[in-house]
Amino acid sequence: MTSAAPPGGPRGPVYLDSASSEPLHPTARETLLAALDRGYADPRRLHGPARDARLLLDNARAVVAECLGVRPDEVTFTSSGTEAVHRGLLGLRRGPAARIGYAAVEHSAVVHAARWAGTEPIEAPVDRLGRVDPEGFPGADVVALQSANHEVGTLQPVGELRLPAGVPVFVDACASMGRLPLPTGWDVLAGSAHKWGGPAGVGVLVVRKGTRWLNPFPGDDRVDERASGFENVPAALAAAAALRAVVSERDEVGARQFALVDRIRAAATAIPDVEVVGDPVDRLPHLVTFSCLYVDGEALVTELDRRGYGVASGSACTASTLTPSRVLQAMGVLTHGNLRISLTRDTTEEDVDGLLAVLPGVVRDIRAEAGL
Amino acid sequence: MTGPADLELDCRGMLCPLPVIELGKRIGEVPVGGLVAVATEDVAARTDVPAWCRMRGQEYVGEEAAADGTPRYVVRRVSP
Numbered sequence: 001m002t003s004a005a006p007p008g009g010p011r012g013p014v015y016l017d018s019a020s021s022e023p024l025h026p027t028a029r030e031t032l033l034a035a036l037d038r039g040y041a042d043p044r045r046l047h048g049p050a051r052d053a054r055l056l057l058d059n060a061r062a063v064v065a066e067c068l069g070v071r072p073d074e075v076t077f078t079s080s081g082t083e084a085v086h087r088g089l090l091g092l093r094r095g096p097a098a099r100i101g102y103a104a105v106e107h108s109a110v111v112h113a114a115r116w117a118g119t120e121p122i123e124a125p126v127d128r129l130g131r132v133d134p135e136g137f138p139g140a141d142v143v144a145l146q147s148a149n150h151e152v153g154t155l156q157p158v159g160e161l162r163l164p165a166g167v168p169v170f171v172d173a174c175a176s177m178g179r180l181p182l183p184t185g186w187d188v189l190a191g192s193a194h195k196w197g198g199p200a201g202v203g204v205l206v207v208r209k210g211t212r213w214l215n216p217f218p219g220d221d222r223v224d225e226r227a228s229g230f231e232n233v234p235a236a237l238a239a240a241a242a243l244r245a246v247v248s249e250r251d252e253v254g255a256r257q258f259a260l261v262d263r264i265r266a267a268a269t270a271i272p273d274v275e276v277v278g279d280p281v282d283r284l285p286h287l288v289t290f291s292c293l294y295v296d297g298e299a300l301v302t303e304l305d306r307r308g309y310g311v312a313s314g315s316a317c318t319a320s321t322l323t324p325s326r327v328l329q330a331m332g333v334l335t336h337g338n339l340r341i342s343l344t345r346d347t348t349e350e351d352v353d354g355l356l357a358v359l360p361g362v363v364r365d366i367r368a369e370a371g372l
Numbered sequence: 373m374t375g376p377a378d379l380e381l382d383c384r385g386m387l388c389p390l391p392v393i394e395l396g397k398r399i400g401e402v403p404v405g406g407l408v409a410v411a412t413e414d415v416a417a418r419t420d421v422p423a424w425c426r427m428r429g430q431e432y433v434g435e436e437a438a439a440d441g442t443p444r445y446v447v448r449r450v451s452p
Contacts, residue, residue: 294396333423
């Protein structure tokens with residue numbers, strides 16, 4: 001962590017990729033270490049250690065429910081955010097012929113689940129800011145819409161969806177959970193603990209009471225019938241502790257991050273032929289994406305890493321698939337030379353100013369190498 | 373088909389952002405009103421050529437297939 005560097009001492013690398021994974025919140029770390037010694041037993045058994053594990057698990061569930069403003073019996077812990085997305089979305093299908101509609105900028109977990117479901121899904125287009133039309137899902141039997149976009153930060157109009165009666169709504173809230181209150185107007189929702197500072201390997205699935213949701217995968221006779229596999233009780237408790245801490249800090253942290261992102265947006269816009277994308281106002285507080293014309297995304301990430309800044313990119317050359325970001329494609333914005341900068345809870349003004357001091361030169365040098 | 377452009381850029385085998393760099397470097401070789409075509413298999417070009425046009429004030433005419441089936445992106449130079 002950069003803030004841990006001694007004053008005047010050497011500064012460590014600055015991690016600006018919290019949208020991929022937020023560093024473990026100090027509260028989560030403390031809770032995890034304490035719970036590791038207690039939460040090992042099978043919460044379904046009747047002996048003392050088991051009752052203790054069950055207590056911790058129920059406590060984790062209650063804390064998450066309280067933070068999200070839902071009922072504890074609506075909360076399920078899964079083994080990842082992706083698993084929560086897959087279960088949450090697929091469990092809403094009424095039979096194999098049900099057509100899933102999703103926004104073209106959804107996370108790949110949604111897209112993979114929708115394609116796996118078998119019936120050709122409906123992909124709803126988005127505007128230049130990456131926002132879907134609330135009426136853009138005609139013909140869909142189930143609708144999947146993210147609360148906010150994970151690459152460009154744009155908030156989606158979940159509460160404004162206009163759907164025929166009986167069409168359930170699945171919300172992928174992985175990018176915003178903890179950082180923003182949940183939207184309204186959904187039936188099932190998914191989150192991912194490592195995106196808010198909990199440990200990896202914990203997803204949250206919320207199924208609203210009364211929703212017709214059927215487990216799309218084999219059952220497993222666990223404490224929670226919507227889950228499968230032995231519960232990671234210490235991690236669930238640490239995730240809950242982190243969520244509580246993040247929710248209690250979010251007004252202060254979010255406001256600070258929002259202002260720092262405004263600063264990055266302004267500085268990036270001032271570099272020639274750079275386009276900052278996503279909604280400038282109606283957005284997540286902590287992330288910003290922009291694309292630099294004539295610049296190789298991989299070179300950009302590598303050069304910034306060399307200077308001590310860890311950032312992500314949606315450019316094709318940086319992807320395992322060698323295809324550009326579907327989000328940027330759907331928005332019709334430049335896909336090459338792309339950077340996503342996402343702040344952690346303790347990113348400082350100094351960190352941001354340091355990045356902004358080196359960025360124009362890095363862009364200029366890469367362009368010069370290309371002969372421009 | 374719009375027919376042959378005033379400048380045909382063969383960017384086959386190039387990866388992003390090279391086809392757009394080529395376009396940016398050579399657009400000046402055609403007069404205002406002239407057409408430039410970029411032929412490339414690079415999937416990013418499908419998004420990046422129209423985005424380049426928007427950012428640089430040029431006109432995106434559309435996508436066609438070249439004789440060998442390679443996508444060909446046609447641009448009209450409308451600004452200096």
